[in-house]
Amino acid sequence: MNAFPPNDGRSWWLREALAIPEFLGEPASRLDGDTKADVVILGGGYTGMWTAWFLKELDPGVDVVLLEQDICGGGPSGRNGGFVNSFWDDLDFLVDRFGDEAAVRVCREGQTSVDAIGSFLDEHGIDAWFAADGSLSVASSTSQIGSWADVVLTADRLGLDDEIVAVDRDEVRGMVDSPVFHGGVLSKHGATVQPARLARGLRRLLMERGVRIHEETHVARFGAADPAVAETAHGTVRAGSAVIAVNAWAQHWRRFKRAITVRGSYIIMTAPAPDLLAATNWTNALGVSDHRSAVHYVRTTPDGRIAFGIGGMQPDLARHIDPRFAYDEASVRVAIADLHRMFPTFRDVPIDAAWGGPIDVSGDHLPFFGTLESGNVHYGLGFTGNGVGPAHLAGRILAHRVLSKYDDVLALPLVDVEPRRFPPEPIRSVGAAVANRAIHRRDVALDEETTPNPFVDFVAKLPRRLGYNLGP
Numbered sequence: 001m002n003a004f005p006p007n008d009g010r011s012w013w014l015r016e017a018l019a020i021p022e023f024l025g026e027p028a029s030r031l032d033g034d035t036k037a038d039v040v041i042l043g044g045g046y047t048g049m050w051t052a053w054f055l056k057e058l059d060p061g062v063d064v065v066l067l068e069q070d071i072c073g074g075g076p077s078g079r080n081g082g083f084v085n086s087f088w089d090d091l092d093f094l095v096d097r098f099g100d101e102a103a104v105r106v107c108r109e110g111q112t113s114v115d116a117i118g119s120f121l122d123e124h125g126i127d128a129w130f131a132a133d134g135s136l137s138v139a140s141s142t143s144q145i146g147s148w149a150d151v152v153l154t155a156d157r158l159g160l161d162d163e164i165v166a167v168d169r170d171e172v173r174g175m176v177d178s179p180v181f182h183g184g185v186l187s188k189h190g191a192t193v194q195p196a197r198l199a200r201g202l203r204r205l206l207m208e209r210g211v212r213i214h215e216e217t218h219v220a221r222f223g224a225a226d227p228a229v230a231e232t233a234h235g236t237v238r239a240g241s242a243v244i245a246v247n248a249w250a251q252h253w254r255r256f257k258r259a260i261t262v263r264g265s266y267i268i269m270t271a272p273a274p275d276l277l278a279a280t281n282w283t284n285a286l287g288v289s290d291h292r293s294a295v296h297y298v299r300t301t302p303d304g305r306i307a308f309g310i311g312g313m314q315p316d317l318a319r320h321i322d323p324r325f326a327y328d329e330a331s332v333r334v335a336i337a338d339l340h341r342m343f344p345t346f347r348d349v350p351i352d353a354a355w356g357g358p359i360d361v362s363g364d365h366l367p368f369f370g371t372l373e374s375g376n377v378h379y380g381l382g383f384t385g386n387g388v389g390p391a392h393l394a395g396r397i398l399a400h401r402v403l404s405k406y407d408d409v410l411a412l413p414l415v416d417v418e419p420r421r422f423p424p425e426p427i428r429s430v431g432a433a434v435a436n437r438a439i440h441r442r443d444v445a446l447d448e449e450t451t452p453n454p455f456v457d458f459v460a461k462l463p464r465r466l467g468y469n470l471g472p
Contacts, residue, residue, distance in 0.1 A: 005268060005354035007327040012269045012307075012353035013196035014078040023200035026207060028072070031214040031235040037065040039402055040230050040237045042219055043245035044068025045077035046387060047380050049202045050395025051243050051402075056209045058403055064211045065237050067230060069218040069249075073199030076247050076387065079326075079357035081267060081297045081309045083287045084117055084191040084389045085135055086110030088163055090366065092150040093469055097364065098413040100158060106412055107163075111189045113392035117198070118191060126201035128194045129302055131285030135190025138172055139182040140290035140342060143446040147291040148185040163187065176288055177280040178342050180447075192285045192299045195388060224377040241402045244379040245394075247387075248321060248358035255372065259362065259419040260382055261432055262321060266331040266356040267309040268339060273349045274304025280343065292447075293439045293460065293472045295385075296338060306346065308339040311359065311385050314436040319429050325358040332356075341447065359385040363420030365469040369397050370416050378402060382419060420468060435463055439471050 008015060017023040039055060041048045044066055052064050068074070087094060087110040094103035114132070121130050139145045148166065155164040165186045172181050207213055223229035228242035250256040277283065277300060289297045294312035301307065313331045315324035332354040340347045362368060362382030367390050369380045378401045380394040387394075397415060400407045409415070422428045438459035445452040452460070463471040 002348075002350050004329075005332065005351045008353060008355070010074070011079045011196065011267070011355040011357075013082070013194055014073055017073070017078075017194065017196040017200050022204070023197055025200060025204045028207070028213040028215040030216045031067060031232050031237065033234070034236045034238075035065065037212070037237055037239040038063040039065070039241045039243065040228060040239035041066040041243045041245060042222065042230060043247065044070075044072035044203070044213065044215065045075050045245065045247055046199065046202075046391035047247070047394045047398070048243065048245035049199065049206060050392050051245060051398040052206050052211045053202065054395045054399035055402060056206070056211065058399055058405060060209075062403070065239065066206070066211055066213045067217045067219055067232065067237065068213065068215045071215045072203040072213065073196050076357045076359065077199045077391075078196035079267070079355060080195050080265070080385070080388060081299060081307060082193045082195040082388065083135065083289075083297060083299065083386070084114050084130070084193050085287070085386055086114050086189050086389055088187050088189060089137060089151065091160070091164065092154040093365070095154055102413045104158065104160070106414060109393055109409060109412060110389055113389045114189055114191055117193070117389065117392055121198070121201070124201070124205060126197065128197035128201060129285070130191060130193045132191040133284045133286045134186060134188045135287045135289070136167075136172065136175060136184055136186050137289050137291065138184035140178070140180045140292065140296065141446050142182065142449060144291035145182050152185065163189065174281060175286060176282045179344065180342055190287055192287045193388065198388075224372045224374045226374060226376055228374070228377055240376060242377045243398050243402065244377065244381075245398070247381070247383070248360040250360060250379075250381050251321075256379075256381060258421040258424065258428070259368070260360045261422050261428060262325075262358050263311065263361050263385075263436070264313040264315055264325045264328060264331060264356050265309060265311040265359050265385055266313055266328065266335050267307055267354065268332060268335045268351050269353040270306045270308070270339075270346060271350040271352050272304040273306075273346065276345050276349065277304050277306070279345065292443045294443050296342070298342070305352070306339070306343065308335060308342075310335045310338060312436065312439065313356075314433055319425070321358050326356055327354065328356055338447075359383070361385070361470070363422060363468045363470070366414060367394060368414055368417050368419045369394065369401075371401060435459055435471065442472065
């Protein structure tokens with residue numbers, strides 16, 4: 001019996017990165033005193049840091065202050081699975097929501113961001129394990145077979161069948177041989193990355209370019225006025241413009257409380273087992289996910305580990321982001337059992353680490369961007385667990401919006417779209433918990449190739465019946 005993985009406080013990714021001087025970087029002290037800036041950014045994850053990067057690209061003289069309550073990369077940006085994807089998997093929904101032309105533009109811009117992140121890392125010599133080996137979405141139970149039909153048919157109708165390719169069972173197992181894999185869909189426009197190395201490398205470059213980063217600086221109060229005012233325990237920033245890039249923590253803001261809901265995502269990391277990986281034919285950095293409602297996402301590391309994640313978990317009513325989102329023993333046990341079902345040859349391989357993180361779920365399963373009524377405060381939220389690639393696009397959108405410089409990205413339908421609102425409390429939290437539990441129970445039944453309880457099946461499907469792009 002393997003020892004149960006401990007709560008190490010940080011993700012395996014971040015601990016690995018911080019052990020290397022290049023990624024540890026120079027200290028970024030907390031804000032101490034009052035200051036002024038052209039732009040204040042709330043949040044030191046990918047969205048906040050890419051926004052700072054593009055602000056400096058567009059106007060090297062702009063004075064930017066970035067405030068982070070933990071350390072840069074300490075939140076979801078250093079805790080995610082490291083999948084750098086575009087929007088091609090959502091093509092059918094994008095077409096239904098925005099029409100053919102706009103949907104393809106969103107996917108193309110997402111694809112541009114995937115490529116641009118790789119180029120950025122190469123140009124600046126950041127070894128973040130970026131590998132553009134594509135992404136594979138599979139059926140991990142017979143119930144999931146054909147779940148990709150709508151997106152494949154939509155791609156074929158639009159003449160985009162080279163972007164999304166259906167693959168049969170034998171082709172899937174030739175790439176990753178799992179006894180539970182059936183057919184699937186392959187996209188060449190996907191990559192994997194060591195997410196904390198990406199975040200910390202970006203942080204270093206921002207500091208070199210003069211961005212004033214203050215870590216361990218919690219914003220206690222924020223005033224969306226002219227100037228925008230960010231108040232912390234030890235100082236204040238007044239700025240002509242502000243960017244809100246706080247991910248799941250936006251649920252604590254009245255303005256966004258019904259625009260997002262929060263779920264947990266949990267990852268386990270095996271010990272290195274390169275020979276076992278080779279025996280499954282998985283010798284590259286191909287990212288793999290399945291078509292469950294509570295999705296499994298799986299990738300490898302250069303030294304032969306499997307990082308196995310499960311999304312859509314909920315440790316409580318999700319009214320507050322508490323420590324269970326960072327580590328929840330029950331969710332970790334589920335992830336371990338699901339790993340062993342998918343890759344039974346790894347049953348005797350130790351689990352070296354486990355961690356979790358909150359994700360900001362939007363009703364459309366898509367990010368949204370906009371500006372508050374004051375006209376000088378901008379936001380990007382709702383990445384729904386798929387933010388590594390889209391956060392780069394977010395940075396471009398928000399930087400151009402801040403500086404009032406036009407770019408085609410500002411015409412994307414994700415900009416100034418009204419997010420689909422969730423019900424008010426207490427319906428939201430209680431209803432989400434009940435639906436989420438039903439979704440999980442339904443997934444387990446289908447994994448076991450049994451028929452879900454009819455009532456459980458009905459409740460699991462309620463979010464989609466109510467118009468949300470969530471659940472089965």
